[in-house]
Amino acid sequence: MMLNGIKILIGDDSILARKQLKDIVSTYGTPVFLEASNGQDAIDLYKKESPELVFLDIVMPVKDGIAAITEIKAYDKDADIIVVSSVGTQTQLKAAIEAGANDFIQKPLNAEQIHHIISSRFEGR
Known part of the structure; x- marks a missing residue:
């Protein structure tokens, strides 16, 4: 499973x-990372x-993240x-x-949890 070229937004x-x-x-390849340091930037980056x-x-x-989720989902369900x-x-x-x-992941981050999230979404790539 490789994530080469897949866009992933981290807010x-x-x-x-x-x-x-x-x-x-x-560790799953070379995705394209988009980074936002606040909820509004995350919304704007998602739309762009x-x-x-x-x-x-x-x-x-x-x-906050709840407001960002709400706006992103309103834009793209x-x-x-x-x-x-x-x-x-x-x-x-x-x-x-x-x-x-x-889905929800508790910090501190756990590589196994991230693996589960990634593999359930991108298996076979």
């Missing part, structure tokens, strides 16, 4: 979190680039959005799923 205000996720995903997969933090400046957050409360998780998130 997280933490440079370190974005780097960790890129490092794990890069139409990535195949989105990883979004919940707590971000300008617009088929957007594949994975919430990646250390804010693992049931309320936040429920809000993310209700907004349209397809």
